[in-house]
Amino acid sequence: MSFLSLVVKNPFRNKTRSALAIVGIAIGIMVIVALGMVTGGLENSTQSTLKAGAAEITILQTGSNSFGSGGTLNESLVTSILSINGVKDTAGILRASNTSTTTATLNSNSSQGGFGPEGVSITGIDLNKLSLIGIDSVNGTAFSNSSTDEVIIGKTSAQSLNKTVGDTINLYGKDFKVTGTFETGNFITDAGIMMPLSTLQNLTSNKNKVSNILVKVTDNANVTTVSQSIEDAYPNQLTTTTAEATASRINQGLSFIDTASWAISLLAIFIGAVGVINTMIMSVYERTREIGVLKAVGWKDRRILGMILGESIVLTLIAFIVGTVVAVVGVELILTLSPSVGGIIKPSFAYDIFLRAFIVAFLVGVLGGLYPAYRASRLSPTEALRYE
Amino acid sequence: MNNNGNIIEINDLKKSYDNGKIKALNGMDLVVKKGEFISIMGPSGSGKSSLLNMIGALDTADEGSINVAGIDLRKTKNLSEFRSKEIGFVFQMHNLIPNLSVIENVEIPMFETKASSNEMRERALELLKSVNLEDKIDQKPTKLSGGERQRVAIARALVNHPSIILADEPTGSLDSKTGAIILNLLKDLHSKENVTLVMVTHEPYVGNMAERIVNVLDGKCQNIVSSP
Numbered sequence: 319m320s321f322l323s324l325v326v327k328n329p330f331r332n333k334t335r336s337a338l339a340i341v342g343i344a345i346g347i348m349v350i351v352a353l354g355m356v357t358g359g360l361e362n363s364t365q366s367t368l369k370a371g372a373a374e375i376t377i378l379q380t381g382s383n384s385f386g387s388g389g390t391l392n393e394s395l396v397t398s399i400l401s402i403n404g405v406k407d408t409a410g411i412l413r414a415s416n417t418s419t420t421t422a423t424l425n426s427n428s429s430q431g432g433f434g435p436e437g438v439s440i441t442g443i444d445l446n447k448l449s450l451i452g453i454d455s456v457n458g459t460a461f462s463n464s465s466t467d468e469v470i471i472g473k474t475s476a477q478s479l480n481k482t483v484g485d486t487i488n489l490y491g492k493d494f495k496v497t498g499t500f501e502t503g504n505f506i507t508d509a510g511i512m513m514p515l516s517t518l519q520n521l522t523s524n525k526n527k528v529s530n531i532l533v534k535v536t537d538n539a540n541v542t543t544v545s546q547s548i549e550d551a552y553p554n555q556l557t558t559t560t561a562e563a564t565a566s567r568i569n570q571g572l573s574f575i576d577t578a579s580w581a582i583s584l585l586a587i588f589i590g591a592v593g594v595i596n597t598m599i600m601s602v603y604e605r606t607r608e609i610g611v612l613k614a615v616g617w618k619d620r621r622i623l624g625m626i627l628g629e630s631i632v633l634t635l636i637a638f639i640v641g642t643v644v645a646v647v648g649v650e651l652i653l654t655l656s657p658s659v660g661g662i663i664k665p666s667f668a669y670d671i672f673l674r675a676f677i678v679a680f681l682v683g684v685l686g687g688l689y690p691a692y693r694a695s696r697l698s699p700t701e702a703l704r705y706e
Numbered sequence: 707m708n709n710n711g712n713i714i715e716i717n718d719l720k721k722s723y724d725n726g727k728i729k730a731l732n733g734m735d736l737v738v739k740k741g742e743f744i745s746i747m748g749p750s751g752s753g754k755s756s757l758l759n760m761i762g763a764l765d766t767a768d769e770g771s772i773n774v775a776g777i778d779l780r781k782t783k784n785l786s787e788f789r790s791k792e793i794g795f796v797f798q799m800h801n802l803i804p805n806l807s808v809i810e811n812v813e814i815p816m817f818e819t820k821a822s823s824n825e826m827r828e829r830a831l832e833l834l835k836s837v838n839l840e841d842k843i844d845q846k847p848t849k850l851s852g853g854e855r856q857r858v859a860i861a862r863a864l865v866n867h868p869s870i871i872l873a874d875e876p877t878g879s880l881d882s883k884t885g886a887i888i889l890n891l892l893k894d895l896h897s898k899e900n901v902t903l904v905m906v907t908h909e910p911y912v913g914n915m916a917e918r919i920v921n922v923l924d925g926k927c928q929n930i931v932s933s934p
Contacts, residue, residue, distance in 0.1 A: 319810045320823055331805045611801040614764060615815035615862070616790025699764040703797070 347641025358666025442518025458498030610702025630687025
């Protein structure tokens with residue numbers, strides 16, 4: 319028998335008590351890992367969202383929602399803005415949403431914009447401007463500008479609608495052929511459908527109107543300066559938003575989520591740690607006479623301290639394994655059962671999430687076991703041997 | 707051990723508890739030669755167990771001198787090392803660890819030695835054979851009888867080749883027949899392993915098995931008689 323095997327064996331003398339202590343810590347670990355996987359996935363999603371869009375600036379009508387549907391801007395602005403210093407290219411896009419099934423025909427033109435489990439985001443854009451929205455390649459073929467019945471759909475949309483190249487999709491009471499699919503990394507774009515701008519303008523009675531204008535700046539231009547120039551050229555009419563500003567807002571949000579998840583995790587760990595301390599103190603009490611015997615046969619105080627501390631760490635490391643497995647399985651299960659969420663968030667398996675959880679488990683084991691271990695090591699052998 | 711062959715030398719040893727209210731040892735004197743078998747007898751509260759605890763360095767004296775196996779216990783800081791090397795305890799209640807097997811219980815004292823796992827197992831097996839328990843090495847103590855558990859405790863006490871075995875009422879919780887077996891076993895091993903055996907008892911028939919009987923009263927040695 320080795321000392322290590324003794325340390326591993328001892329916590330399971332009282333299986334129920336040890337199991338409860340493990341569950342307590344495992345809950346905290348599970349929270350840390352699950353939140354880490356989800357927030358990590360959100361961060362990755364955000365990063366790829368920001369990288370995927372080729373346009374640095376999005377123009378919208380002052381006072382409107384950047385993801386709003388409907389045409390609010392005159393399409394002529396798309397050309398006018400090209401003349402502003404620092405602007406390399408522009409693209410007008412029209413956003414709309416519609417529900418689609420393979421058989422039902424729905425004519426409602428949703429004014430809510432955006433998308434959801436029921437709504438599919440549709441974007442009208444010229445074929446040669448697809449790169450400004452982040453679509454660099456299409457699996458299949460892209461629609462032609464003159465077509466009135468062709469669309470390309472994003473990967474997430476294809477999965478949730480169960481559509482692929484060659485399928486038909488019904489939008490605004492009309493069948494459209496899916497000529498291609500795309501993936502940009504932007505979870506919003508990938509959940510949408512693209513069609514020629516003119517086609518969508520006609521379908522939604524938004525002739526010569528666009529929702530947003532995407533702006534690509536020249537290589538040496540300062541995005542903020544160009545953005546300000548556009549607003550200055552069209553005061554009280556146009557508002558701009560840059561990718562950097564969007565990133566900053568998203569990062570603030572993620573930072574808040576991260577802080578909140580840490581706070582929740584720490585609370586869960588604190589509660590679990592109290593359970594560990596209680597378990598180990600009870601264990602030491604029950605083994606008082608045994609500790610006296612160990613001292614009598616020559617065990618040094620530090621070996622006794624090491625044994626109790628080791629047992630505490632064994633409990634928390636087992637809790638780390640249990641909590642991690644439950645978190646991974648749970649997150650995967652939830653995201654699989656909820657495709658709309660699963661399409662947006664891909665859980666992160668970055669090693670630092672698990673390393674953080676491991677370190678927390680280890681530290682809880684050390685902190686939870688330290689006091690009971692110290693008490694055990696300081697027991698007087700004669701008093702311990704007399705303990706009933 | 708010193709030059710005159712004494713393994714235990716105690717001179718005017720005093721120990722009190724409860725801020726001096728309880729005088730457990732009140733000027734104890736004792737000399738034991740190496741290889742002797744002595745019994746310590748006396749009424750309850752006379753200081754027998756306190757004396758054993760002092761010899762075994764489980765407690766420290768307030769005054770006086772105590773030398774065991776050549777070591778001045780009042781000046782030694784590392785008493786746990788002394789216990790590991792020189793002392794083997796046999797308690798009235800066997801005090802085996804319930805979730806460890808018989809052989810693992812015997813191995814426990816060897817953790818403070820430099821023995822490898824294999825060496826520990828070999829030594830433990832050797833001793834379990836000598837106490838006739840080689841067929842029960844993997845059993846838990848709860849599956850053993852009282853006598854068998856005490857035999858395991860004796861094997862554990864001998865595992866580090868101690869120079870002294872301290873037995874505190876080793877047959878106190880056994881029936882007379884089993885107690886006799888245990889006593890004979892202790893006596894046998896005392897000769898075979900060449901250890902000094904100090905046994906505390908309040909039973910005359912047990913005390914008479916020793917070479918000398920030390921009678922203790924009120925924390926002092928009253929007299930020492932040779933066994934009949």
